[in-house]
Amino acid sequence: MDYDPDELVRVLDEEGQVVDEAAMPDLSDETLVGMYRDMRLTRHFDQRAINIQRQGRIGTFASGAGQEGAQIGSTYALAPDDWILYQYREHGAVVVRDLDAGYLEYWMGHESGNASLADKHVFPLNIAIADHLPHAVGMAWASKLKGDERATVVHFGDGATSEGDFHEAMNFAGVFDTPTVFFCNNNGWAISHPVENQTASDTIAVKADAYGMEGIRVDGMDPLACYAVTKEAVERARDPDEGETRPTLIEAVTYRFGAHTTADDPTVYRDDEEVEVWKERDPLTRFEAFLRRTGRLDDELDAEIQADIEDHVAAIIDEASEKEADPESMFDYAYADLPPELERQREGFLSMLSAYGDEAFLRE
Numbered sequence: 001m002d003y004d005p006d007e008l009v010r011v012l013d014e015e016g017q018v019v020d021e022a023a024m025p026d027l028s029d030e031t032l033v034g035m036y037r038d039m040r041l042t043r044h045f046d047q048r049a050i051n052i053q054r055q056g057r058i059g060t061f062a063s064g065a066g067q068e069g070a071q072i073g074s075t076y077a078l079a080p081d082d083w084i085l086y087q088y089r090e091h092g093a094v095v096v097r098d099l100d101a102g103y104l105e106y107w108m109g110h111e112s113g114n115a116s117l118a119d120k121h122v123f124p125l126n127i128a129i130a131d132h133l134p135h136a137v138g139m140a141w142a143s144k145l146k147g148d149e150r151a152t153v154v155h156f157g158d159g160a161t162s163e164g165d166f167h168e169a170m171n172f173a174g175v176f177d178t179p180t181v182f183f184c185n186n187n188g189w190a191i192s193h194p195v196e197n198q199t200a201s202d203t204i205a206v207k208a209d210a211y212g213m214e215g216i217r218v219d220g221m222d223p224l225a226c227y228a229v230t231k232e233a234v235e236r237a238r239d240p241d242e243g244e245t246r247p248t249l250i251e252a253v254t255y256r257f258g259a260h261t262t263a264d265d266p267t268v269y270r271d272d273e274e275v276e277v278w279k280e281r282d283p284l285t286r287f288e289a290f291l292r293r294t295g296r297l298d299d300e301l302d303a304e305i306q307a308d309i310e311d312h313v314a315a316i317i318d319e320a321s322e323k324e325a326d327p328e329s330m331f332d333y334a335y336a337d338l339p340p341e342l343e344r345q346r347e348g349f350l351s352m353l354s355a356y357g358d359e360a361f362l363r364e
């Protein structure tokens, strides 16, 4: 699937010029600069997380670099108590709801990290692809039944659209008119599979037709366009005047600049030239150019923002690093009662730990 700007909803082009004045969201200067700060914070967090993974302080990390415009633009369009369910790469959505040490704890192997998002109306991270889509529809259905006028936004990748859960969730949402915003981050790849391997449809957005809902294809590298289409989708979800709620499928055409995770090497399946072409469309660079051109950002403010986000990320890394890892806890959260085979593995693991300490991890 190509990136053809003429076929996407856009507000800004690659140079940060406004290409569609009518679509320009009505946002204060403070909010626009806030969006930029959150995008930079997300990119910086991402880089630091990869660094500390390399130092052995995180198990595996999924970089979201390149996708900040889609994540932050869409999340700014929500009310603070709208629900967010995300996959594992959309750190920007968490950043908008306030990034703290708890989030990093998840990546450092502490179950407490998952629970840290509950009071931010963010569900725990979801590794099992597309499993969270039916949950998102259920959550939205609950809002509809309660009449609390909350929308539920669910993030997933292009690969997730090949799962049965995607189709079941879309079907249920269409039939029961749940206030769900399906936000597909089409970053071109599902690990080593290009999006062309996922579907024979022309686009992902077109699938909305089959389920009787609106489908929108937006430039995922343009935070303002992502804001605008999500705002519209969220309004359609709430519809307070009519008391009717409607779901929407948004396809944000974006790109993952880095590896699938720190356990992956993308050079074996995709060309460096492709990455370079997409880097020209970097959402951060274009948004920065827009803010500078319109007099909302200068070197002084930029340096202030950079210093502030560096301090913030350093502080949460220090705080999260103080927590002692508890390797035994890896057996704790999948089953209420461990099946005999896992119980046996747990016993074996504990006796290795007591005999060899941390060396136990290095033994065959």
Ligand SMILES: Cc1ncc(C[n+]2csc(CCOP(=O)(O)OP(=O)(O)O)c2C)c(N)n1
Pocket: 087, 089, 127, 128, 129, 130, 156, 157, 158, 159, 160, 161, 187, 189, 190, 191, 260
């Ligand atoms: C149900 C399930 N099947 C397979 C996997 C292995 N897996 C992990 S990530 C991934 C690719 C997902 O791609 P996509 O949905 O496009 O999201 P992206 O990683 O590109 O953000 C797969 C197949 C999994 N985690 N869950």
